[in-house]
Amino acid sequence: EPGSRPRTEGMPTTAPGSSIEPTRRITRSEPSSRSRTEGMPTTTPGSPIEPTRRITRSEASSRPRTEGMPTAIPVGTTSPTTTTNTLSDLVVGWLVVIAGPGRGAVLPLGYGVNDIGRGAGARLCLNFGDEAIVSENQAAIIYTMRSRRFYLQSAATGTWLDGHMIRESVELQGNETLQIGQTRLRFVPLCGPGFDWCADH
Numbered sequence: 001e002p003g004s005r006p007r008t009e010g011m012p013t014t015a016p017g018s019s020i021e022p023t024r025r026i027t028r029s030e031p032s033s034r035s036r037t038e039g040m041p042t043t044t045p046g047s048p049i050e051p052t053r054r055i056t057r058s059e060a061s062s063r064p065r066t067e068g069m070p071t072a073i074p075v076g077t078t079s080p081t082t083t084t085n086t087l088s089d090l091v092v093g094w095l096v097v098i099a100g101p102g103r104g105a106v107l108p109l110g111y112g113v114n115d116i117g118r119g120a121g122a123r124l125c126l127n128f129g130d131e132a133i134v135s136e137n138q139a140a141i142i143y144t145m146r147s148r149r150f151y152l153q154s155a156a157t158g159t160w161l162d163g164h165m166i167r168e169s170v171e172l173q174g175n176e177t178l179q180i181g182q183t184r185l186r187f188v189p190l191c192g193p194g195f196d197w198c199a200d201h
Helices: 029-033 057-062
Strands: 093-099 106-109 112-117 139-144 149-154 159-161 170-172 177-180 183-189
Touching (some): 093 139
Antiparallel strands (some): 093 106, 112 139, 139 149, 149 170, 159 177, 177 183
């Protein structure tokens, strides 16, 4: 009868005499029991496995930070020194050769007596080939910080100032023309009543 027949349609057939292996049920705990080895580094048998080192915050902070820090100056070196000019090195004016031998030469004037001559010992040396200039003490330009004034003093004949022969000390105002032999010079002051290097000292 249809209701009493066993339901064998769709079931797997077994050969006569063979034992039926019971169906294996895979539980949820089996997949989790498998070790996860994909993506892990492989080690050779017998080699020790070095544990991964974790750098803590204290280790990172203990390392000295040298990037961006100023370079230390080695012991024994000195910083650049600043040079201070003495009073005799400061320029208070100029004599400029505007005609004759040595044209274009500029002679700086300093504090005190600026003697003019052709010799090497003169403070204002006019050794440009003009034989009319004496070797020493042809004339002198004097400037003192107390008076803040320039004076021309002639010591030998043949010294002219703006067409007049100098026989005694004459005060210079600026831009005068001094002539000795074939050499003509223009006086250009820097210091004076309005400025002096020693004004703030």
